[in-house]
Amino acid sequence: DGGITQSPKYLFRKEGQNVTLSCEQNLNHDAMYWYRQDPGQGLRLIYYSQIVNDFQKGDIAEGYSVSREKKESFPLTVTSAQKNPTAFYLCASSITPTGYDTGELFFGEGSRLTVL
Amino acid sequence: GQSLEQPSEVTAVEGAIVQINCTYQTSGFYGLSWYQQHDGGAPTFLSYNGLDGLEETGRFSSFLSRSDSYGYLLLQELQMKDSASYFCALDPGNTPLVFGKGTRLSVIA
Numbered sequence: 704d705g706g707i708t709q710s711p712k713y714l715f716r717k718e719g720q721n722v723t724l725s726c727e728q729n730l731n732h733d734a735m736y737w738y739r740q741d742p743g744q745g746l747r748l749i750y751y752s753q754i755v756n757d758f759q760k761g762d763i764a765e766g767y768s769v770s771r772e773k774k775e776s777f778p779l780t781v782t783s784a785q786k787n788p789t790a791f792y793l794c795a796s797s798i799t800p801t802g803y804d805t806g807e808l809f810f811g812e813g814s815r816l817t818v819l
Numbered sequence: 820g821q822s823l824e825q826p827s828e829v830t831a832v833e834g835a836i837v838q839i840n841c842t843y844q845t846s847g848f849y850g851l852s853w854y855q856q857h858d859g860g861a862p863t864f865l866s867y868n869g870l871d872g873l874e875e876t877g878r879f880s881s882f883l884s885r886s887d888s889y890g891y892l893l894l895q896e897l898q899m900k901d902s903a904s905y906f907c908a909l910d911p912g913n914t915p916l917v918f919g920k921g922t923r924l925s926v927i928a
Contacts, residue, residue, distance in 0.1 A: 736915055743827070745906060745920035746862070761915070793861065807852070808916060810861040 705730045709794050709811035716781075716788075716818055724779045724814045726794035733799055735777040736808065739763060740791040749792075752777055781816060789818045821845040821909045823919035830925045831897055839892045839922045841907035849912040851883050851890045856921070857903045865892070865905075894924075902926045 707728045716722045728735065734753045738746040748761030752771040766785025771777055777796075781788045792815075795808040823843045831837035841851070850869040854862040866874050868883035868890060880893040894901055904923050908916040 734915075738918075743920060746918040748915055748917075751915050807864045807867065808854075808862070810863070812861050813859075 707794055707796055707809055707811035709792075709814050711814060712812065714814060714816045716816065718818055719783045721780055721782050722788075722816065724781070724792055724794075724816070726777045726779065726811060727775055728777075728794075728796045728809075728811075729775060730796055730798075730809060731774070732796035732809070733774070734797045735771070736795045736797075737761075737767075737769065737777070737779045738793045738795065740793060740813075746793065749779065788816055791815050821848070821911060821917040823907055823909060823917065825905075825907055825919040825922045827920070828923045828925070830927060831894075833897055833899060833926055833928050835897050836893065836895050837897060837924065839894075839905050839907075839924065841890045841892070841919055843888050843890070843907075843909055843919075845888075845909055845911070847912070849910040851881075852908045852910060852916065853879075853881050853892045854906045854908060854918075855903050856906065862906065867910075897926050899926050899928070 710725045736751040737749040740746050747763050749767050750769040752758035755774050758769050758771050768780045791813050793813045794811045797808050825841050852867045853865040856862040866881040873882045878895045883890045904921040906918050906921045908918045
């Protein structure tokens with residue numbers, strides 16, 4: 704079955720620790736995205752990548768870092784510089800960068816990060 | 820930039836029809852999408868309007884009016900399983916989708 708796999712589903716970390724969230728897709732999609740979701744805030748874009756070895760900052764990139772070394776993988780690192788990291792993180796992909804088709808994003812099941 | 824406004828909550832009766840509105844501000848865009856998200860789950864794509872007018876997909880329909888900067892999602896024959904959050908999203912064309920804050924729909928018996 705094709706899809707997007709995020710891991711871990713739940714993660715706890717202490718303040719001052721970096722943590723990396725995994726996102727893998729086997730849909731052969733070019734574009735991948737990371738969104739953060741907080742209650743009542745909708746989905747806010749952290750980073751996105753339209754092609755391997757290239758990525759751009761989204762609206763709330765501060766305190767986060769990403770890499771795109773393979774087409775299938777787009778891991779997100781939440782660094783200690785992120786002041787309020789407790790949130791639900793969603794990874795998504797699309798066949799092409801938005802604007803070239805229906806704009807459909809395929810989402811993973813999310814990773815819920817809690818900072819203790 | 821782009822911004823979207825949706826009602827935060829809507830309640831409707833099982834079997835009824837409900838309309839979730841979305842107004843937006845943008846200097847240009849390719850289309851308006853709608854996504855459904857159940858609590859704790861992943862958002863799933865419902866519909867896309869690239870042109871003005873109504874798009875129908877089963878019990879769900881979506882409408883776009885560029886002249887009014889307005890769109891809506893229409894859900895017919897509501898079922899309890901339709902209780903979820905619904906997001907409208909603008910496709911700017913050269914950058915990723917911009918999402919509204921979502922509307923939480925509660926379907927009651």
